[in-house]
Amino acid sequence: MGLRERKKEKTRLTILDTALDLFLEQGYESTTVEQIAGAVDVSPRTFFRYFTSKDHLALWFHDHGEEIMLAALESRPADESPFSSLMHALRALVSDLEESTPEESARFLKLRRLLEDNPRLTGQSVARCARTEELLAAVVAARRGTDPADDRLAHLIVAFAMSTLRVGLECPRREGSLPEVTERMAETIALAERSLRPGWDLG
Amino acid sequence: MGLRERKKEKTRLTILDTALDLFLEQGYESTTVEQIAGAVDVSPRTFFRYFTSKDHLALWFHDHGEEIMLAALESRPADESPFSSLMHALRALVSDLEESTPEESARFLKLRRLLEDNPRLTGQSVARCARTEELLAAVVAARRGTDPADDRLAHLIVAFAMSTLRVGLECPRREGSLPEVTERMAETIALAERSLRPGWDLG
DNA sequence: TAATCTATGTCAGCGCATGACACATGACAA
């Protein structure tokens, strides 16, 4: 990895961390892009080259999480039931969180607090999850040998799985250290698995 | 209802219908608020007094749907299991759709097409649903005698129910007359009910 | 009719976001 790429990655994280601190300090709405850019000493224009929007900052982890889930799902055996595979993908997400560096953990917890304080961002977060749902549904439909646009069961399977993820991460929203969050996430996965009829996702 | 109120309601619907037609004709992004306001012959400022944002236009039905679901949920017997009550609330939504006037139906179908063509709006729609989820979760938690902020099962129940709603309405997205949509919705509700273990939501 | 309320228009301004262009700095081969 060349100097260029390393520098870019560093700038991206600097922007993110700086913005996060500003948000938590003085509020999301009352922090302008100009201000963030100024604090990192880049032009506002450059900010938008790293993050497509101000909201995008808050959804940073979603990009990463999506990759993890997709990779985990693809790596599951093809004959495993779709919902089980998705639950394993969720567990992969939890593992990734548990193995994250202190910096990453700190970022994650800050992001979580940010979302908690800003309903609008929570909404954006859910919307971002919906995009992930589309991708996952396509994979599940492929495994089922159906057309993703038609396969209602595939969508329902994925929607239930993503519901599990959201509830596990967001409920209860307040506080919580990283181990507490991952622990709750694991519990929620177990709860979801207990709640559904065995084989319901094989229709 | 005085002249004032009637006129307001009429203006609101005129704005909505005009905007909807403009959107479908020339695209959502490339239609400006100024243009919509011009077409209805009101000032842009007035537009924002009727709709809090341009996106709000596309989420118009959500406000209505939310009311229906909440009312239906409240009217269910307190000893019914939460998920069953929610499924009844969904059926109430379907009934409302079936009984809607031709104008309302047309609006609904146009909105659906609009959402289909604009992923960003689909996202906003999901985000709006998340807000409804919060309200429903509070009601369910109240029935269960728990703190809504803590009750993960309550959130999971509601999330599963809203997943059912979304999948039923959006999958498949393309085309579809109103009877087709309501029929698919009914099927999806039945599918969800079949998929879950009886009594799973009573823990 | 007079007194009030309220919906609307006007104006001014902020913040987010994007395209175009010029410049500088890292990458890479001769």
Add this chain to the structure above:
DNA sequence: TTGTCATGTGTCATGCGCTGACATAGATTA
């Protein structure tokens, strides 16, 4: 090392969404 190319960055200009403040015209009530 040096020259060339690719790419990241700043500057400038602009458009659009959205909001506050204030004045006015029209509806409402007495």
